[in-house]
Amino acid sequence: MTVVKSTLPEEALGVTGTALQDTLVDLLGLSLVGKQAHWNIVGPRFRSIHLQLDEVVATARAHSDTVAERASALGVPPDGRPETIAATFALPGTKDGWLRDTEVVELMVSSLEAAIGRLRERIEATEKADPVTQDLLITITADLEKQRWMFQAENHTSAG
Numbered sequence: 594m595t596v597v598k599s600t601l602p603e604e605a606l607g608v609t610g611t612a613l614q615d616t617l618v619d620l621l622g623l624s625l626v627g628k629q630a631h632w633n634i635v636g637p638r639f640r641s642i643h644l645q646l647d648e649v650v651a652t653a654r655a656h657s658d659t660v661a662e663r664a665s666a667l668g669v670p671p672d673g674r675p676e677t678i679a680a681t682f683a684l685p686g687t688k689d690g691w692l693r694d695t696e697v698v699e700l701m702v703s704s705l706e707a708a709i710g711r712l713r714e715r716i717e718a719t720e721k722a723d724p725v726t727q728d729l730l731i732t733i734t735a736d737l738e739k740q741r742w743m744f745q746a747e748n749h750t751s752a753g
């Protein structure tokens with residue numbers, strides 16, 4: 594059923610719709626991973642990382658709304674159902690139970706790096722297909738790279 598008619602030709606829409614849907618799942622999953630770590634972190638660096646994790650969650654949630662609505666605007670119904678996230682989430686996630694502060698930092702660096710790598714592939718894929726979507730993906734990547742930087746800086750224990 595086509596309810597919202599797209600402004601893009603079919604092939605470009607296919608590429609763009611996939612890029613947006615995959616980004617939606619990455620961001621929703623990342624927001625869940627961030628909250629899980631926010632609640633379960635233990636260790637001497639609890640406070641700063643606990644707070645930092647909520648910045649990741651806020652960023653991921655805000656951008657998930659942007660990409661979902663971009664998909665809708667293009668006529669592609671976004672799928673943010675829990676079962677879809679569970680079936681298709683492909684970033685490093687967390688084990689259950691308490692998490693050491695050091696483990697959390699490593700987890701967030703690797704999860705953000707994976708998300709960034711996937712976004713950069715989609716930036717390339719959408720360059721011709723839809724530069725407007727590409728522009729959104731570039732903004733999201735910049736914000737996730739900022740978060741990755743802050744976790745990586747957290748992890749640095751000795752000078753040099």
Ligand SMILES: [Fe+2]
Pocket residue numbers: 631647
């Ligand atoms: Fe909280």
